Amino acid sequence: MQRCKNGMKLDDLRALIAIAQHGSFRAAANALDIPPATLSRRLQRLEDTLGSQLVIRDSRNVALTPLGQNYFERCQPLLDELQATTSELMDTSSSNPRGALRISAPVGLLTYQLMPLFNQFLALYPEVTLSLNHLSNQHHDYSQEQYDVVFRVGQQPNSSFAAAKIGESQRTLVASPEYLAQYGIPHHPDELNHHSRLATVPEFEWALTCKTDVAHPETIWINSPVRMAIADLNSVKQAAISGLGIACLPNYVVADALEKSTLTTMMDDWYSPPRPIYMLYQRLGYVPNHITCFIDFMRNALTGT
Known part of the structure; x- marks a missing residue:
């Protein structure tokens, strides 16, 4: 446990900073990644060390006292610099990348594309x-305090992460x-409105664009009721193989089933517009060597650059 000379523990200071940020x-x-009770205990210990209240708590809200806000604003950059310096020295002390990677990714993309590369x-x-x-494709569930690298499908909102496009997810209509x-x-x-549709959550609507009319491509939205809606791509694929209906799934999910002829495509003159695949990572400050190495490895493996 890291401890300052006056007896204050750095983990207690990290507790205050996390509360202020979140x-x-x-x-x-x-x-x-600690229990709320541990966080509360660390904050109380920091307040006891300083002899002042830093956080005002009630049943709904958490706010910093003026002293707490001043302490947070002055200490956060110092702690960030300390952590960056420590990581940098650890990197330079070893010729091989070392350290922990914290990753978030959609389960379908992980299963069919990312996991072999992670291995x-x-x-x-x-x-x-x-x-x-x-394992999620939600856009609001990540921060640099939680994850080093995040993989997501679809357009991404602005954030403190850098976004590198590493591919596209092209969907295909399939049925048994x-x-x-x-x-x-x-x-x-x-x-398709007269067929049983098998949808992935939250992709209940399908957009299909005509390939043959290049000058004025027509896009039709299919929003008829679905027979089955599942958040897991593989489960939707298995339902389609079982003959329960028509699904619109990424090519990388159905490639093996198409090769085995347990699924077949249809409506080849229509396509679902591709969705970009992004790798998100920290863009500011010092990035540890093992994270940089991972980012470069994944970019090269998925894009060849």
Whole structure:
């Protein structure tokens, strides 16, 4: 446990900074990966050390006292510099990348594209550890205190992360041969309204654009009721293989089923506009060597650059 000369523990100062940055005890505890009770105990210990109240708590809100705000504003850059210097010295003391990677990614992208590359990277760098405890494609669930690198599909909101486009997710309409033999093969998007649709959450609406009319491409939205909606891409794929309906899934998810002919495509003159795949990472300050190495490895593996 790091301790300042006056007996104050740096973890206690990190507790105050996390509370100030996140505005609630629960969010700050999640960011530090500690129980809320531990966070509260560290803050109380810091207040006892300083002999002053730093945070005003009630049942709904958390706010810094004037002294707490002043202390936070003066100490945060000092702690950031200390952490950056420590990481930099640790990097230069070893010729091999070493350290912990905290990753967030959508489960489908992880399963079909990212996980084999993660395995390769860890095999190359045995002193790097990787934790992936949040599988989601939500855009509002990440911060630099929680994750080093975040993978997401779709346009990204502005954030403190840098966004590198590493690919595209092209979706394809698929169904089992048995389903199409029983219910018929649709040839126009309007016909999909009369079929059982299997949707991924939250992609309940499908946009299909005509390939043949280049000058004035027509896009039709399909928003008929769905028979099944699941947040997991692989589960939707298995439902389609079982003959429950038509799904619109990323190519990388259905490639093996198409090769085995357990799924087949349709409406080749129509396509679903591709969605970008981004790798998000810290853009400011010192970035530890093992994180930079991982970012470069993934960019090269996925884009060849």
